[in-house]
Amino acid sequence: MIKHKKPDAFYDTFERKGAGQQTTHYCPGCGHxxxxxxxxxxxxxxxxxDRTIFCSPVGCSxxxxxxxxxxxxxxxxxxxxxxATGMRRVHDDAVIISYQGDGDLxxxxxxxxxxxxxxxxxxxxxxxxxxxxxxxxxxxxxxxLIGQQTLTTPTGRSAATDxxxxxxxxxxxxxxxxxxxxxxxxxxxxxxxxxxxAVRKALKNQxxxxxxxxxxxxxxxxxxxxxTPMDARKWLIENLEPAFPVKSFRDTGTPGAVATARAARxxxxxxxDDEMVRLLGSQSEIETIDRVTGLPExxxxxxxxxxxxxxxxxxxxxxxxxSEGLHATWLPxxxxxxxxxxxxASVIVSEESIGSPLVDxxxxxxxLNGPSIDAFEGSVVPGGLIVxxxxxxxxxxxxxxxRYCMIPASKIAQDIGFQGAANVVLLAAYAAIxxxxxxxxxxxxxxxxxxxxxLVDLNLQMVDAAVEFVAEHPVAAPSAAPLPxx
Amino acid sequence: xxxxxxxNEAVVHGALVGGATHFFGYPITPASEIAxxxxxxxxxxxxxxxxxxxxxxxxxxxYGAAGAGARTMTAxxxxxxxxMAEGLSYIAGAELPCVIVDVQRAGPGLGxxxxxQSDYNMVVKGGGHxxxxxxxYVPNSAQEMCDMTAHAFDIADRYRVTVFILSDAYxxxxxxxxxxxxxxHHAPAKPWALGATSETRDNLITSIHxxxxxxxxxxxxxxxxxxxxxxxxxxxxxxxxxxxxTLFVAFGITARICLxxxxxxxxxxxxxxxxxPKTVFPFPRTRIAELVDQGPxxxxxxxxxxxxxxxxxxxxxxxxxxxxxxxxxxGQVPTAExxxxxxxxxxxQR
Amino acid sequence: xxxxxxxxxxxxxVRIDSCLCKGCKVCVETCPKHCLVIGSKMNQLGxxxxxxxxxxxxxCGLCFYSCPEPGAITVYRNEPADREDAE
Numbered sequence: 001m002i003k004h005k006k007p008d009a010f011y012d013t014f015e016r017k018g019a020g021q022q023t024t025h026y027c028p029g030c031g032h033x034x035x036x037x038x039x040x041x042x043x044x045x046x047x048x049x050d051r052t053i054f055c056s057p058v059g060c061s062x063x064x065x066x067x068x069x070x071x072x073x074x075x076x077x078x079x080x081x082x083x084a085t086g087m088r089r090v091h092d093d094a095v096i097i098s099y100q101g102d103g104d105l106x107x108x109x110x111x112x113x114x115x116x117x118x119x120x121x122x123x124x125x126x127x128x129x130x131x132x133x134x135x136x137x138x139x140x141x142x143x144x145l146i147g148q149q150t151l152t153t154p155t156g157r158s159a160a161t162d163x164x165x166x167x168x169x170x171x172x173x174x175x176x177x178x179x180x181x182x183x184x185x186x187x188x189x190x191x192x193x194x195x196x197x198a199v200r201k202a203l204k205n206q207x208x209x210x211x212x213x214x215x216x217x218x219x220x221x222x223x224x225x226x227x228t229p230m231d232a233r234k235w236l237i238e239n240l241e242p243a244f245p246v247k248s249f250r251d252t253g254t255p256g257a258v259a260t261a262r263a264a265r266x267x268x269x270x271x272x273d274d275e276m277v278r279l280l281g282s283q284s285e286i287e288t289i290d291r292v293t294g295l296p297e298x299x300x301x302x303x304x305x306x307x308x309x310x311x312x313x314x315x316x317x318x319x320x321x322x323s324e325g326l327h328a329t330w331l332p333x334x335x336x337x338x339x340x341x342x343x344x345a346s347v348i349v350s351e352e353s354i355g356s357p358l359v360d361x362x363x364x365x366x367x368l369n370g371p372s373i374d375a376f377e378g379s380v381v382p383g384g385l386i387v388x389x390x391x392x393x394x395x396x397x398x399x400x401x402x403r404y405c406m407i408p409a410s411k412i413a414q415d416i417g418f419q420g421a422a423n424v425v426l427l428a429a430y431a432a433i434x435x436x437x438x439x440x441x442x443x444x445x446x447x448x449x450x451x452x453x454x455l456v457d458l459n460l461q462m463v464d465a466a467v468e469f470v471a472e473h474p475v476a477a478p479s480a481a482p483l484p485x486x
Numbered sequence: 487x488x489x490x491x492x493x494n495e496a497v498v499h500g501a502l503v504g505g506a507t508h509f510f511g512y513p514i515t516p517a518s519e520i521a522x523x524x525x526x527x528x529x530x531x532x533x534x535x536x537x538x539x540x541x542x543x544x545x546x547x548x549y550g551a552a553g554a555g556a557r558t559m560t561a562x563x564x565x566x567x568x569x570m571a572e573g574l575s576y577i578a579g580a581e582l583p584c585v586i587v588d589v590q591r592a593g594p595g596l597g598x599x600x601x602x603q604s605d606y607n608m609v610v611k612g613g614g615h616x617x618x619x620x621x622x623y624v625p626n627s628a629q630e631m632c633d634m635t636a637h638a639f640d641i642a643d644r645y646r647v648t649v650f651i652l653s654d655a656y657x658x659x660x661x662x663x664x665x666x667x668x669x670x671h672h673a674p675a676k677p678w679a680l681g682a683t684s685e686t687r688d689n690l691i692t693s694i695h696x697x698x699x700x701x702x703x704x705x706x707x708x709x710x711x712x713x714x715x716x717x718x719x720x721x722x723x724x725x726x727x728x729x730x731x732t733l734f735v736a737f738g739i740t741a742r743i744c745l746x747x748x749x750x751x752x753x754x755x756x757x758x759x760x761x762x763p764k765t766v767f768p769f770p771r772t773r774i775a776e777l778v779d780q781g782p783x784x785x786x787x788x789x790x791x792x793x794x795x796x797x798x799x800x801x802x803x804x805x806x807x808x809x810x811x812x813x814x815x816x817g818q819v820p821t822a823e824x825x826x827x828x829x830x831x832x833x834x835q836r
Numbered sequence: 837x838x839x840x841x842x843x844x845x846x847x848x849x850v851r852i853d854s855c856l857c858k859g860c861k862v863c864v865e866t867c868p869k870h871c872l873v874i875g876s877k878m879n880q881l882g883x884x885x886x887x888x889x890x891x892x893x894x895x896c897g898l899c900f901y902s903c904p905e906p907g908a909i910t911v912y913r914n915e916p917a918d919r920e921d922a923e
Contacts, residue, residue, distance in 0.1 A: 001914060003848075004900035006907035016696070022856055022907055028883065029860035033904030040906070050684040053554075056692075065690055067906065071680040073553050074692035076576050079546035082538065086550025086558070087680065089508055089534045094554070094682035112546070115539035189866040189898035196901055222860075229860040270507065270532035273670040279531065280499050280666045281487075315661065319490050322663045330490070330661035355746035356739065356819050357660040 007040035009049050009069055016066040025063055029229020031186045031219025032061050035128055038199040039097065040068065045200070046207055052095040053087055055080040059101035060134040078109020081116030084123045095206055096123045103133045106142040106168050113168075117212050120177030120258030124202045125214045127168055130221035131240060138224035142166045145243055150224075165243055172214045173249040179211035179256040181249035185218040187237040191246070201251070209263065211256035218244055288323045295326065295351060295436055299359045301376055302423075303344035304368025304389075309423035312449075313366065314345030317427060319445050320437030321349040329357035342371055349436070364434070366426050367393060368409070383478060387430045389422055401478045405429055405470065412465050418458045428466035433475050439467060488663035493631040493653060494519035494561075496664045497587050498527055500635030501559055505671040506585070508534045508558040510547040512566060515599045516655040517589035520561035541566040545573030545586075552582040553691040555679030557639050561587035563655075564605045565596065567613065574648055575614030578708070579693025583642035585635065586620075587651040589658035590791075592817040600817025601655035601739060604792035609650050610767045610799075617705045619712045620648040621719065622767040624737040628662035634764075636667060643674055645715055652766065654791065656739045656819065716768035723762045724773075726752060730759025731782045732829075735774070735800050736789040737763045739819065744789050746822035747829070757782070766796065771803035778804040787812050787829050791819065846914040848895035850888040856908040859883035863899035863909060872899060 014021050026032045043049050052070035056062055058077035065072035071094075075083045080098040087096055098116075105113050105127050113125065132150055133139040139152040143165045147156040157165075169183045180202055184195035195217055202213035218240045220232035227235055255263070271279070300317060304310040314330050321328035331346040346359035364385040367373040369392045380386060382401040391410030409425035424446070431437050437445075443463055447456045491499070497520050501509070509528050511521040521537070528535035538544035544560045551558040562570065567588050577584060588609055592602040612618050621641055623634040631653060638649040680689055695701035726748060727733065736744040741762040751758035761777065763770050777783050787810045788797035794811040801809040810832040814820050820828070850871060852863075857879060864872045869892040879885045895913035903909045 003895045003913040004897045004911035010906045028858035030904050050687050051682040053680050071687055072690045076572055082543040082546035083550035086547035087554040090551050090554035090556045091682045111539055112543055189902055192901045229862050230865050268532055276670050277668050322488055355743040355822055357656055
């Protein structure tokens, strides 16, 4: 009987260069073929060939897809763990293998491997460490030993220049999510058999949903080490193993916390289309009106300090405009300044389509605090309107060619019972003065716009108070320039 | 009923009706609201959202998810898209479909977070190494952020390419009324993808073609695909072009400003028109050439928030006509009046 | 590990596909029973390939796992004595 033969998970022939080829492209005595064979055998043993996806890296094993009769994807240098992550989110039942060399995993791809490991992706990573860049002809790897000569360390790797060789198992085991971390060696026959067991376990873990498994394989590169295959194995045992201890770093054998949490998640798939349409469609119906009169373009700047409801007042205004069948744009001041300090929103309302959403010459400035009026008063168009929160602004506008309304919005809001709604007082004052938005619309939109529904009544009281205030306090007209035609 | 929302939020609504199932992202101003909305909507509609450790990882997660057959996307801004260049090249080489939203900010380097259109060359000409193109849609409103994103997934699958939504900080950050489409698109069957099944076991996703003959054949196949896209999906909008002797060409936010500028010129009796590309790859070069060769167009003003990147393409399309470059940089966005002033100034320089 | 066959009509042996061997000698050095040798003949790849020579094989598989080539080595256990000659 046949006891050991080429595993079925290998293709019969390897069509890399011409048809019918049956040997790999690896050099004589290379460790890659040995690792490939263990993986292929495990795939066979677990009966997962159809659902296996093998991620080929960049490096000597870039052509692994010519050998494995599985689903195959070739990845950019170092990125296989990210690619595997993407596939893992699509196929729960795929068996995903990331096979990487030392340049790929420990050099260019350190971010991807560490974060895939840290997320506890249920994948299996085989890390072949031969302490040198093979495919490109023998340059220094992140795992090259101190003193080891390579094309880019012709006098030997120096810690002073290049730092020390990096221990990836040690790094992996500093993370909590990996369930299995082991370093094995291909130094001799018994070590090879141990490596085979590690390969099997790492793959079984994934099939069982246990979690992220990482096997580092110390592997000979006779060609670039400039040794015979057997001398390379001897060198590996005598030099690589002392630098990279061969041992099991972690083997929980049970699903990790991440796998457990993941399994506990609601497995419900995509919601039905009609439900999606309902969810994304309008959640609230506001009765709209059609304006009959021509409304001049409203370019409103709302300004204050963060937390005064500057941005939300602007959104409220834009929502009112939509309800009146008008075009509207709202643009916030954004970026670092939105986290403290001043904030402002640009709102443009027009019967025509709107060009730039930035309001640099407002027809109305709604100023919630002192710095706002200082900053934007000068930009208001002649004949424009300034609505200012006189509770916090102790001066009237210096401009003589604008209309203005000084309204103690913060005090009114406080008297009603919610100081945070001074923005609504000011917006309602603007509406009462300009006839836009219609007060009725404003009252209808507020219940839909507010997240805290228990504040609706208070906010409607703000509107009433503002309307009352404006009725009792006529807007100060410009004293200098004539009113522009608007 | 229209909803008021940011262009960035509209992207996510569009993506979901477009059939997107997997979002991989990394935060960056001024695109972050896309990730915020995706993190909210994708999981609670049974889709997947994952914040990657970097844009490099995000684009490679997309490579994996797209290779596995999903409708997948990310969103970023210039510095992040620069990091994705490698992955974009691999995705093009392996012919995978995906959607990337670039909410442009000012560059180079860290630049600032205000609008520029200076990723034009990077995104329109490819961005990464090798012979390839992305399909590039340029929305000029929150509504188009939604509609073009939804459409992008169909285009990506039809041609197996990356489709960019090339937006900018204003289009992304501003709120406008948006009507959400009421039908959900779905991905077609993808027999080429990695399905983790016996039927798809033979499938290989790769960009390697070792022999020069194979690589050449592959690249010519890609070229033919891009030519086919030019014939089939080139899209633009024209205003007053029938009798225009002065043609404005602008996309995205500047096209809105130019529309106002053109309307004002018309009011003054100037025969101005506007051509607004809705795709900049493929570029409506044939239509521009037609307008010049067969119409009364005497001069063209290309208005951009970069140093004249699309103007190069316009000049190539219409070599016989004078192309004025009206450019604003650094996050400065002109008013319609400023556009008209500069147009007059440039016209006077002849 | 496998033991030597009891039935004298059957035996263990290793079949090396000479066309697939790259002559690295790892199997030769790994075999605990010294069953394998490198021959003097070259195969089409230009390598002096390994041969199975001695009858002391226990079918332990160390040569198979150590060999870097997927299909170069097949290990047989308790095969009829005339099996190898028939190959």
